[in-house]
Amino acid sequence: MIALLEVVEAELAGTAIPALGFLILDNERADAAAFGSRRVDRPDIAATINDNWLLCSATKAMTALLVARVVDEGLISYDRTLSSIFGTSDTHPNLATVTINELLSHRSGLPRDIPLEVWGRLKVDGAPSRMELVRTLVAMPPLGSRGCFEYANAGYMIVGAALEAVLGETWETLITQRVFEPLGMSCGFGAPIAGVSIREPCGHAFVDGELRSLAEFQSSSPPALAPAGGIHSSLMNWARFLSASLDMMCGKTSIVSDVSRRRMLTPRDGIAHGWRVVERRWGNGAVYVQSGSNRRWYATAWLAPGRGVILAGVANCGALLAAEPMNRIVGTIANSYLSSLR
Numbered sequence: 001m002i003a004l005l006e007v008v009e010a011e012l013a014g015t016a017i018p019a020l021g022f023l024i025l026d027n028e029r030a031d032a033a034a035f036g037s038r039r040v041d042r043p044d045i046a047a048t049i050n051d052n053w054l055l056c057s058a059t060k061a062m063t064a065l066l067v068a069r070v071v072d073e074g075l076i077s078y079d080r081t082l083s084s085i086f087g088t089s090d091t092h093p094n095l096a097t098v099t100i101n102e103l104l105s106h107r108s109g110l111p112r113d114i115p116l117e118v119w120g121r122l123k124v125d126g127a128p129s130r131m132e133l134v135r136t137l138v139a140m141p142p143l144g145s146r147g148c149f150e151y152a153n154a155g156y157m158i159v160g161a162a163l164e165a166v167l168g169e170t171w172e173t174l175i176t177q178r179v180f181e182p183l184g185m186s187c188g189f190g191a192p193i194a195g196v197s198i199r200e201p202c203g204h205a206f207v208d209g210e211l212r213s214l215a216e217f218q219s220s221s222p223p224a225l226a227p228a229g230g231i232h233s234s235l236m237n238w239a240r241f242l243s244a245s246l247d248m249m250c251g252k253t254s255i256v257s258d259v260s261r262r263r264m265l266t267p268r269d270g271i272a273h274g275w276r277v278v279e280r281r282w283g284n285g286a287v288y289v290q291s292g293s294n295r296r297w298y299a300t301a302w303l304a305p306g307r308g309v310i311l312a313g314v315a316n317c318g319a320l321l322a323a324e325p326m327n328r329i330v331g332t333i334a335n336s337y338l339s340s341l342r
Helices: 004-012 056-072 082-086 100-104 116-122 130-138 153-167 171-180 223-229 235-249 258-265 319-341
Strands: 019-025 030-039 042-046 052-054 204-207 210-213 231-234 275-280 285-293 298-304 309-315
Touching (some): 004 019, 004 030, 004 319, 019 235, 030 235, 056 100, 056 171, 056 223, 056 298, 082 130, 100 153, 116 130, 130 153, 130 223, 153 171, 171 223, 231 235, 235 258, 235 285, 235 298, 235 309, 285 319, 298 319, 309 319
Antiparallel strands (some): 019 030, 019 309, 030 042, 204 210, 275 285, 285 298, 298 309
16 A cells, blocks of 8 residues: 655655645545645744645635535525626626526636736735625626636635625635534634744745745735635545545535535536546546645645545645645555556
8 A cells, every 4th residue: 555655755855845735535544644844944843734724726615515505405596696696786787697506617707817906905904805896896897708617716706705695694604604513624714823833834935036934814815715715724624525525426415415416516518516527547437626726825636436535635835836746646646546456
């Protein structure tokens, strides 16, 4: 059986990645490993499997599950339109009939990048609330083509605000009550707080050509964007969500109805709600993938229902440094499963 810590240590060697964590769950084992330091300038403070890491766009799968549970309660519909939530007069005509399903599937016509006039307001002190920014967004003409896939963080921010508008609670409260608590998870929002004692990993970015650790507020995504990428978690805590997701992918529906499960996880052209779906021989068919980075953190998850396998990794730096080594770790472990098929 492949030694996970050795694989992680080997991939980290010779890179500038401060720390990397990885998780394997299958029918035979649950194994996690972390290697490296919480801060690049403090190699004496090691990262651990119990540390918290910003999950970046892996958050989207959690928001998708939240929507499915709210749909099951009869409080919202996948076919609910933006104009019915935010008002006809406040919604651009080209977005008026866009649905929750289209937002979750990245087919709403929203652009990949949030318009600069909105992004600029996200980044200032005392930034407007999520609802204020979303109302600005839905009043603007979409720049893409509705029905065509275009990855859009704004879509998930709008979904979060839509849930807030309909249920009268913040997205943070809703996802805590309907996802984290039922799964026995303890998650937080924004980058984990390391503090002066460096009790958690710090995000890292290049500043004047040098990789440096950043304060929490510098390494977090804007709070308004949290439904698209703002949850932090430990590896084993995240494993609870990933295990529940794998169960759903295998047809077990204890946490959502079968109707919502199918709506959420049936891909169209390789895209499901919160997941990309690819075919991999090592996975014995479809593999659900989510990877994301805010240039300061990186997270990726690969779920293979045909093999009952979960592979997930995190790093306290952006995709520029972390993506290739992480993909090599996935490849090394995947090849071990592939060899077992021979």
